Amino acid sequence: MEDAPFALGSTALSSAQDSRIEGEVMELFDEFRNRLLRYSLSLGLSIHDAEEVIQEVFLALFRHLHSGRSRQNLRGWLFRVTHNLALKQRLANQTLVQRTAGDASVVEEHADPAPGPEEQMSAAQRRDRLQAVVQALPENDQHCLRLRAEGLRYREIATALGMSLGAVSISLTRSLARLARADGR
């Protein structure tokens, strides 16, 4: 687990303080559970594993707050810990989804539609096409894109993924350009 084990240096909190922290954790769970779960799924976890990872993340958050550590940017903290635990789980499961050349061929197949009134795509077709493009992106670009879609600022993405701010900006621009091309723009 990314979080350090409970340290003796932490103080023994009163029941009232514990209840307050527990309430705080539950509020954050309500707010971020779906976003974190989506992000975990996007990393290739099964729904069962993703749910378990999210549980671990919020237990780690409880320990984090219980030991009196920093409360700054808890949203970034949640995504960072989720990212690390999800990758660890994926590695443990040996279910790393390799983005194969087949995906790329699917992308190419859909990526160059001849525009015309009769070829207006349904929303579902467009969605499938964009999904295929995203899956063909380098993994780090996917992470950036999906973290941004979940509402993280560039600085939070950079922290979560251990990248520079500029690298996040370039990655997002590159990914959006590829999506736009696949979308016929």
Add this chain to the structure above:
Amino acid sequence: MPHKHLPGSMRHISDEELVCFADGELAPRRAGEVESHLEACWDCRARMEDIQSTITGFVRAHHAEFDRQLPPIAGPRALLRARLTELDSELRTEWWKRAFQFGFRPPRVAIVGLSLLAIAIGILGFGHDSQRNLRSTSVFFDTQAAPNRSLTPGATRQVTITEICSVPREEVVGDVSVSLRQRVLQEYGMSNARPRTTRSIT
């Protein structure tokens, strides 16, 4: 269009800047410049709308890909609450156990400080005992080893055993009369003792 020949406000905005602008990541001053440029430039505004449309499409695809897999929150929420209660109990037990079963782990500085304090106390205690022993020894010499002036008149000084043993026998043994030897022995409660007729140690 060669951008470098255009005045600042007319230069086209790069894709990266447009994306940053759309995401609210530009510095306020630069964001104001980009906004002004977009008002004036159809080309950049069209690219901006493409970027926005791509973002919209991606977000919908992202949600559509995963949202249908998301189970209702109620079950996981209840499970988390139960686990938090359990964890809270464990943390409390762990704290007390560590504190009183295995003892605190004080900082290294504190350990060194306590060690030095213990050594200092030891040294002071030893010094105190040594002085007390020395005083006891002096008292012993004062009360028991002092010569009886009536028997051995003259100046006295303290000597060590080494000093005594290193003195040649001839210097400490002299002629002592039988009557004096007899008197000395009587003083030491040995009235029946017969003094040697030869030399004796005084």
